[in-house]
Amino acid sequence: MEQESELQRLEQFVESLLLRFTRLREENRKLQGELAERDEEIQNLRSNLSSSDVERNEISLRVNRLVAQIEEWERNLGEEEITGPEMTENDEDSAGEEMAGEGAGVNATETGEFSSVAEENEEERRVQHNLFSMGTSSPEE
Known part of the structure; x- marks a missing residue:
């Protein structure tokens, strides 16, 4: 009788271990899925960051060209005002x-x-x- 009760306790212990193992495996799958989603999101964000950097550099170059043109116009205007109309x-x-x-x-x-x-x-x-x-x-x- 004592052996039967020991066997029952052992069976219950094994059942609880299997139940916890199943729950942990399911949680592991869920976490792996979330990790994969986050990795994909990180990759997308890095791609967006890269394209934003390229766009920002292009805009910076265009603005610098515009500023250079404006400065050139100012220099030319200043020269025209200094020399006045040529006779x-x-x-x-x-x-x-x-x-x-x-x-x-x-x-x-x-x-x-x-x-x-x-x-x-x-x-x-x-x-x-x-x-x-x-x-x-x-x-x-």
């Missing part, structure tokens, strides 16, 4: 004749030439101002 020999001759002759000042054609250059410079200044103000007025930045 040709004909302009100098006619200006000298008017000053010596009538004493009335600059004639209409010269005024038109200077005003058109001034208008072009003013238009270029407005365009550049608009370019700069567009970058600072964006609410996203």
